[in-house]
Amino acid sequence: MKIHKYDTVIVGAGGAGMRAAIESTKRSRTAVLTKLYPTRSHTGAAQGGMAAALANVEEDNWEWHTFDTIKGGDYLVDQDAAEILAKEAIDAVLDLEKMGLPFNRTPDGTIDQRRFGGHSRSHGEAPVRRACYAADRTGHMILQTLYQNCVKEGVEFFNEFYVLDQLIVEEDGVKKSAGVVAFELATGEIHIFQAKAVVYASGGTGKFFKVTSNAHTLTGDGQAACFRRGLPLEDMEFFQFHPTGIWRMGILLTEGARGEGGILRNKDGERFMEKYAPVMKDLASRDVVSRAIYTEIREGRGCGPEGDHVYLDLTHLPPEQLDAKLPDITEFARTYLGIEPYTDPIPIQPTAHYAMGGIPTNVEGEVLADNDTVVPGLYAAGEVACVSVHGANRLGTNSLLDINVFGRRSGIAAAEYSAKHDFVELPENPAAFVEEQVEMLRDSTGTERVSEIRKELQETMDANVMVFRTEQTIKTAVEKIAELRKRYKNVSVQDKGKRFNTDLLEAIELGNLLDLAEVMATSALARKESRGGHYREDFPNRDDVNFMRHTMAYREVGDDGAESIRLDYKPVVTTRYQPMERKY
Amino acid sequence: MATPVLDKVEADSAASPYITATFRIRRFNPEVSDAAVWEDFTVEIDPKERVLDALHKIKWELDGTLTFRRSCAHGICGSDAMRINGRNRLACKTLIKDLSPEKPITVEPIKGLTVLKDLIVDMEPFFQAYRDVMPFLVTEGNEPTRERLQSAEDRERFDDTTKCILCAACTSSCPVFWNDGQYFGPAAIVNAHRFIFDSRDEAGEQRLEILNDKDGVWRCRTTFNCTDACPRGIEVTKAIAEVKKALITRRY
Ligand SMILES: Cc1cc2nc3c(=O)[nH]c(=O)nc-3n(C[C@H](O)[C@H](O)[C@H](O)COP(=O)(O)OP(=O)(O)OC[C@H]3O[C@@H](n4cnc5c(N)ncnc54)[C@H](O)[C@@H]3O)c2cc1C
Ligand code: SF4
Ligand code: FES
Numbered sequence: 001m002k003i004h005k006y007d008t009v010i011v012g013a014g015g016a017g018m019r020a021a022i023e024s025t026k027r028s029r030t031a032v033l034t035k036l037y038p039t040r041s042h043t044g045a046a047q048g049g050m051a052a053a054l055a056n057v058e059e060d061n062w063e064w065h066t067f068d069t070i071k072g073g074d075y076l077v078d079q080d081a082a083e084i085l086a087k088e089a090i091d092a093v094l095d096l097e098k099m100g101l102p103f104n105r106t107p108d109g110t111i112d113q114r115r116f117g118g119h120s121r122s123h124g125e126a127p128v129r130r131a132c133y134a135a136d137r138t139g140h141m142i143l144q145t146l147y148q149n150c151v152k153e154g155v156e157f158f159n160e161f162y163v164l165d166q167l168i169v170e171e172d173g174v175k176k177s178a179g180v181v182a183f184e185l186a187t188g189e190i191h192i193f194q195a196k197a198v199v200y201a202s203g204g205t206g207k208f209f210k211v212t213s214n215a216h217t218l219t220g221d222g223q224a225a226c227f228r229r230g231l232p233l234e235d236m237e238f239f240q241f242h243p244t245g246i247w248r249m250g251i252l253l254t255e256g257a258r259g260e261g262g263i264l265r266n267k268d269g270e271r272f273m274e275k276y277a278p279v280m281k282d283l284a285s286r287d288v289v290s291r292a293i294y295t296e297i298r299e300g301r302g303c304g305p306e307g308d309h310v311y312l313d314l315t316h317l318p319p320e321q322l323d324a325k326l327p328d329i330t331e332f333a334r335t336y337l338g339i340e341p342y343t344d345p346i347p348i349q350p351t352a353h354y355a356m357g358g359i360p361t362n363v364e365g366e367v368l369a370d371n372d373t374v375v376p377g378l379y380a381a382g383e384v385a386c387v388s389v390h391g392a393n394r395l396g397t398n399s400l401l402d403i404n405v406f407g408r409r410s411g412i413a414a415a416e417y418s419a420k421h422d423f424v425e426l427p428e429n430p431a432a433f434v435e436e437q438v439e440m441l442r443d444s445t446g447t448e449r450v451s452e453i454r455k456e457l458q459e460t461m462d463a464n465v466m467v468f469r470t471e472q473t474i475k476t477a478v479e480k481i482a483e484l485r486k487r488y489k490n491v492s493v494q495d496k497g498k499r500f501n502t503d504l505l506e507a508i509e510l511g512n513l514l515d516l517a518e519v520m521a522t523s524a525l526a527r528k529e530s531r532g533g534h535y536r537e538d539f540p541n542r543d544d545v546n547f548m549r550h551t552m553a554y555r556e557v558g559d560d561g562a563e564s565i566r567l568d569y570k571p572v573v574t575t576r577y578q579p580m581e582r583k584y
Numbered sequence: 585m586a587t588p589v590l591d592k593v594e595a596d597s598a599a600s601p602y603i604t605a606t607f608r609i610r611r612f613n614p615e616v617s618d619a620a621v622w623e624d625f626t627v628e629i630d631p632k633e634r635v636l637d638a639l640h641k642i643k644w645e646l647d648g649t650l651t652f653r654r655s656c657a658h659g660i661c662g663s664d665a666m667r668i669n670g671r672n673r674l675a676c677k678t679l680i681k682d683l684s685p686e687k688p689i690t691v692e693p694i695k696g697l698t699v700l701k702d703l704i705v706d707m708e709p710f711f712q713a714y715r716d717v718m719p720f721l722v723t724e725g726n727e728p729t730r731e732r733l734q735s736a737e738d739r740e741r742f743d744d745t746t747k748c749i750l751c752a753a754c755t756s757s758c759p760v761f762w763n764d765g766q767y768f769g770p771a772a773i774v775n776a777h778r779f780i781f782d783s784r785d786e787a788g789e790q791r792l793e794i795l796n797d798k799d800g801v802w803r804c805r806t807t808f809n810c811t812d813a814c815p816r817g818i819e820v821t822k823a824i825a826e827v828k829k830a831l832i833t834r835r836y
Pocket of ligand 2: 747748749750751752753754755770771774813814815816817818820
């Protein structure tokens with residue numbers, strides 16, 4: 001075991017982590033721990049764009065953007081946070097441009113903008129061009145640009161270090177962060193990072209679904225580490241299903257494809273979105289489009305022999321436009337489906353995409369231990385966190401924005417905190433939990449396989465807590481997850497070595513997925529209404545009287561050691577917009 | 585307007601899609617033995633799946649010790665460059681059906697970088713070469729309040745080289761790099777190109793000086809291996825040639 005001491009430790013080197021690191025390295029001695037090489041992070045997969053009311057191509061302002069964000073989130077958005085997001089968006093984009101990001105340009109040389117779902121002029125009147133983009137690899141360019149600037153600033157990285165535990169110490173009845181415990185992939189060695197401030201930027205948790213746009217490595221490690229240590233998780237029932245994933249594979253085809261004029265069609269060739277969203281049509285909010293697709297499929301208008309998908313039709317767009325604006329996704333269709341998008345429509349289905357919920361924070365990125373108490377020295381930003389700017393449903397292009405705005409804020413806040421505070425003393429045996437977990441898995445002679453449990457988990461999540469949910473399906477999932485958690489105690493790994501033991505790490509990641517799947521299903525069961533990404537067929541309407549509130553899930557351990565989840569609620573911050581019915 | 589009809593993909597998915605394929609994988613684990621060996625694994629798999637899917641199937645069902653890097657699974661993160669049937673490719677972007685799966689498919693780590701375990705190599709020297717070319721925008725004078733302007737044509741000049749995902753497929757396919765790891769290698773030059781030809785940047789001279797070094801661009805012997813290997817379709821050799829030309833003419 002090795003012990004390191006840094007003022008600030010950042011967990012994760014995606015967009016949020018590196019944006020935080022650039023600020024924090026200027027102000028404090030910072031280490032970034034990341035399980036992937038920074039440029040491998042899933043921010044690089046983002047395609048379509050980053051929202052900001054630059055008004056470069058048509059009239060726009062941050063107030064409209066704020067409204068769209070709140071409406072898109074089905075009014076579960078904290079409005080103070082949404083306002084910050086939309087206001088600071090403009091500088092966030094300009095900062096990236098100054099750091100070197102090669103945005104697409106307008107004829108007069110300014111940053112070009114395009115349409116995206118849910119973004120509108122004058123509170124829903126018509127679609128507006130608000131998404132700043134670099135072809136269909138905006139996330140790739142953000143990730144590269146931020147890494148380049150980390151190289152420039154001399155940010156210190158610990159690559160292929162897996163953070164597996166959060167150290168929390170109670171001082172005078174206050175929970176404080178003392179640091180983190182990490183596992184070094186190359187050697188199997190355990191490292192303690194004592195830090196005055198820790199920032200979680202470890203990304204999403206989509207791998208508990210089978211059809212997903214998320215990377216294999218998005219296993220919710222940060223959420224799970226905090227939850228296990230008694231910190232709450234907010235709004236975990238809200239997960240976004242993106243309408244256009246490649247059929248069966250889940251690989252994303254950006255909404256930018258519809259922003260460029262792409263159309264969804266059923267087996268009769270009908271542009272069915274006209275029925276569901278007469279104004280915004282194919283560019284309605286994602287939850288609306290995903291439900292429309294499944295409604296078409298269920299009512300027998302799906303395509304293919306099994307009628308299990310619909311088409312994204314780009315064939316009416318000029319090939320030059322596809323080449324210039326959508327080169328990567330058209331390439332995906334060619335590589336993975338053998339389809340030529342110039343001439344053939346692309347089979348798609350909704351794909352599990354984005355976790356709206358996560359570690360609750362305030363607008364400075366400080367992590368909350370309950371509805372109002374912050375955990376001194378602990379911060380979170382990006383997909384791992386819940387500020388909450390996305391509420392019940394995130395608008396496309398608002399996450400690349402979120403990671404930049406709140407990554408920056410939390411990096412500054414954490415570094416300022418570490419400048420003013422001392423180290424919190426490490427708990428006794430800080431590595432104990434991780435050591436025990438690693439030993440247990442390595443020495444286990446159990447008969448369960450990680451891959452089998454993971455597969456069953458993914459199948460039950462897809463079948464029961466995806467686009468449509470009912471009391472019964474969610475209960476089925478809850479029971480199945482409980483069974484899998486029991487079986488998980490009996491898993492073993494084949495690789496008993498120390499070097500690059502990815503077999504062992506996959507087992508640990510599965511443990512995290514199981515914990516978080518349970519939180520998600522439990523939170524979903526209790527929310528007896530439909531809102532944004534959470535759609536209950538048995539409660540098809542939004543219920544503002546009983547459910548205009550954030551879910552806060554806590555892990556409880558009884559005297560007998562039995563674990564359970566306790567649900568509590570937190571009010572939504574409302575400033576200027578009163579909830580209205582959501583129509584597109 | 586095209587009306588969608590049942591397409592080929594669905595037509596042939598009705599028959600049993602599975603085939604039996606053998607993967608001949610180069611194994612190495614210094615915790616077990618100092619020698620690398622070939623090991624064969626036979627799996628039933630849909631040939632429309634990726635080599636990465638086959639590696640997962642082997643790891644998850646046959647041998648958990650098989651070790652490789654991967655993350656995104658669709659060619660965007662650069663984790664899984666490896667030598668497949670003797671050619672550098674991303675395992676997640678290579679479909680089994682395109683590899684003549686009637687014969688054993690060989691899978692080895694990329695060459696020229698130290699193998700650490702199975703398909704995992706030491707990427708540090710690769711990233712060091714990248715960091716050495718100043719891969720970041722350098723500007724002088726006061727920052728404008730709004731964005732810097734750039735015409736669409738100026739933006740186009742370095743578009744190709746912004747696509748790089750730092751997978752190392754190019755550098756590890758280069759015979760010059762195999763012989764001498766001091767050579768910067770194509771990926772570093774591609775990333776220098778990305779800034780040298782960016783109209784907003786003002787450190788082109790410095791980067792060119794770095795690449796004028798004995799381990800710089802002049803080592804390139806234009807074998808085109810890099811261009812063939814690049815999974816992002818970047819015209820790597822062309823980018824290197826543009827840098828060479830810029831060194832001679834000092835115009836870029
Ligand atoms: C295919 C796709 C397309 C998208 N397109 C768009 C778009 O066009 N516009 C938009 O706004 N949003 C888009 N999104 C959403 C957006 O890209 C993500 O939400 C966002 O990039 C997440 O960034 P992040 O920094 O929070 O996490 P990530 O980029 O996922 O980074 C997570 C980091 O945490 C590290 N990490 C994880 N676990 C650990 C651990 N245990 N220890 C140490 N390190 C760890 C990883 O190494 C990684 O560096 C898209 C998402 C996907 C999947
Ligand atoms: S130039 Fe191509 S092959 Fe080389 S590192 Fe970049 S993406 Fe990979
Ligand atoms: S796994 Fe990301 S490039 Fe292959």
